Amino acid sequence: MTDPDRVLAPFGRRRSEVVANEATGGYRLISAVDPEGPVPRAGQFYMLTGERGWGGGGERPYLPRAFSVADATADDRGVRLSFLLEDVGPGTGALAALAAGDGLLLTGPLGIPFSVPDELNPDAAGAILVGGGIGLAPLALWRRELASRGVPERSLLGFRDQAHSGGLELFRCSEVRLASEDGHAGHRGYVTDLLGVMLEGDAAASAAVYACGPPAMLEAVRALCEARGVEAELAMESPMACGYGACFGCAMPLRGGDYMRLCVDGPVVRSSAVETALVAGAGHR
Ligand SMILES: Cc1cc2nc3c(=O)[nH]c(=O)nc-3n(C[C@H](O)[C@H](O)[C@H](O)COP(=O)(O)OP(=O)(O)OC[C@H]3O[C@@H](n4cnc5c(N)ncnc54)[C@H](O)[C@@H]3O)c2cc1C
Numbered sequence: 001m002t003d004p005d006r007v008l009a010p011f012g013r014r015r016s017e018v019v020a021n022e023a024t025g026g027y028r029l030i031s032a033v034d035p036e037g038p039v040p041r042a043g044q045f046y047m048l049t050g051e052r053g054w055g056g057g058g059e060r061p062y063l064p065r066a067f068s069v070a071d072a073t074a075d076d077r078g079v080r081l082s083f084l085l086e087d088v089g090p091g092t093g094a095l096a097a098l099a100a101g102d103g104l105l106l107t108g109p110l111g112i113p114f115s116v117p118d119e120l121n122p123d124a125a126g127a128i129l130v131g132g133g134i135g136l137a138p139l140a141l142w143r144r145e146l147a148s149r150g151v152p153e154r155s156l157l158g159f160r161d162q163a164h165s166g167g168l169e170l171f172r173c174s175e176v177r178l179a180s181e182d183g184h185a186g187h188r189g190y191v192t193d194l195l196g197v198m199l200e201g202d203a204a205a206s207a208a209v210y211a212c213g214p215p216a217m218l219e220a221v222r223a224l225c226e227a228r229g230v231e232a233e234l235a236m237e238s239p240m241a242c243g244y245g246a247c248f249g250c251a252m253p254l255r256g257g258d259y260m261r262l263c264v265d266g267p268v269v270r271s272s273a274v275e276t277a278l279v280a281g282a283g284h285r
């Protein structure tokens, strides 16, 4: 699998405190200070539970929910973690309703992060980041990590429509091209149209591609990169109950017939490791 240079989670679940909860387009950007946690790497995720509004009285949600870390900065109070979320059900709804001062219980950082371009492809000239909808979250932190390593990067971000878009401020100082299916921003069509054009250039064959988004988009990225012989990493999603390898709820097929547990063997996966990214039951629309 990919780079095992993951940051390990401290044992058990701990309390962080929400310091901001802002709307960004159709999404929420929630920031919390984790007083004791390590600084995560881009591509890793946390299992989150709201201290307020989480079940009780026999109501959903019971289990924590998985979220990629979209930003992380350390200061003398701890690590400020930011999560970009789309309210699609009871768990994301409860998190979206948290206010400054509320507790956010977290386990993490979990999973395997993105690999730096020269580990993914020794000839890599630069990185191409491809995000679809809320899938831009882990790419925002990855963009910052790449910039701090001096790696040139270009970001391609696609959205279904205006209601399903946001978080663009996380990509300030980056070369960003936009696509939208309804034409409200940038190219009218899919973000993979932009990737296809970019991969036609000779220099692009040595690029390292990093993608996160809905399964259909990830599968289009995987197929394009395979056809052009370009190395890619895909940040994938599956239903996760524990996040650390115990429940097998996140099992996903590998090329060749074996299975992985996406929470410990991913969520960042080499595109060559899977036959398809279009797995039933996985990921957002
Ligand atoms: C590693 C990982 C990172 C993620 N990062 C983010 C993130 O940065 N921002 C964000 O908004 N969401 C992220 N998700 C998805 C998020 O965990 C789900 O949206 C959330 O669990 C839904 O919970 P709910 O109670 O609100 O909705 P539910 O009622 O549980 O589900 C509502 C809808 O979302 C779908 N869904 C449920 N669980 C998942 C899941 N794990 N993945 C994809 N779709 C799901 C269901 O099929 C259903 O259609 C991530 C998931 C994983 C596995």
Ligand code: FES
Pocket (backbone or CB within 6 Å): 239, 240, 241, 242, 243, 244, 245, 246, 247, 248, 249, 250, 251, 261, 262, 263, 264
């Ligand atoms: S979420 Fe439990 S094993 Fe992966």
